[in-house]
Amino acid sequence: MRIHRITDLTADGLADYSRLTDVALRRVSEPEGGLYIAESSKVITRALAAGHRPRSVLLQEQWLADIEPLLAGYPDVPVFVGERGVLEELTGYHLHRGALAAMHRPVLPDPADLLRDARRVVVLEDIVDHTNVGAIFRSVAGLGADAVLVSPRCADPLYRRSVRVSMGTVLQVPWTRIPEWDEAAPILHDAGFEIAALALADDAVELAAYASDAPERVALVLGSEGDGLSRRALAAADTVVTIPMLHGVDSLNVASASAVALWALTR
Secondary structure (H helix, E strand, O other): OEEEEOOOOOOOOOOOOOOOOHHHHHOOOOOOOOEEEEEOHHHHHHHHHOOOOEEEEEEOHHHHHHHHHHHOOOOOOEEEEOOHHHHHHHHOOOOOOOEEEEEEOOOOOOHHHHHOOOOEEEEEOOOOOHHHHHHHHHHHHHHOOOEEEEOOOOOOOOOHHHHHHOOOHHHOOOEEEOOOHHHHHHHHHHOOOEEEEEOOOOOOEEHHHHHHOOOOOEEEEEOEOOOEOOHHHHHHOOEEEEOOOOOOOOOOOHHHHHHHHHHHHHO
């Protein structure tokens, strides 16, 4: 490994970690497409397994042995090593998960290519909480859906908190961005998907009834935390599906609802 002991916080290569926000990393002009931060050895392992390329790694001395085998195929990637206090000063937070890696963002696939062999997909419309996005990806991975499609205004799945909450599954679940509904709905329909909006509506079908005779291909649409699905999403939907609730509760948190709905559809 190309190990560099940190003696100067302004040294070349450290700017990726020096209090840059996730938004700033995504807008890095070089490399094209920007970067994201993978936090912990487990997440770095999943990122590498997904074919993502590391630009550099930052860690404390004690984690070198864990990282070395992961970087066997990347001998030219610099590994920056520093004391805990130095790394906290550099990043602005405590590195309690072992290591950070600045990873090149992968090129997102075309939605049509992603849908070609899929049967169950989840569409996230304007979900803004990164924790919810990460939790939904974890449900998708654990309950067997094939891919995730995210709207133009949905939170970034590669934001550090999303990656962490998902336990790195955002790096193994296929996903991509889709355009607005006037273009996205035809893409889904052309691929043979029925669009099922998870929402409250007087004419909604209860989840159990829908799941008992679900179409071969279903795109389950989940809406934002506050307002739910937009009118355009509901207009694009072929069916509105609801999870029956008790004791005056009208709905679940969107991440919890995703797990319940996916379990029903994939059981």
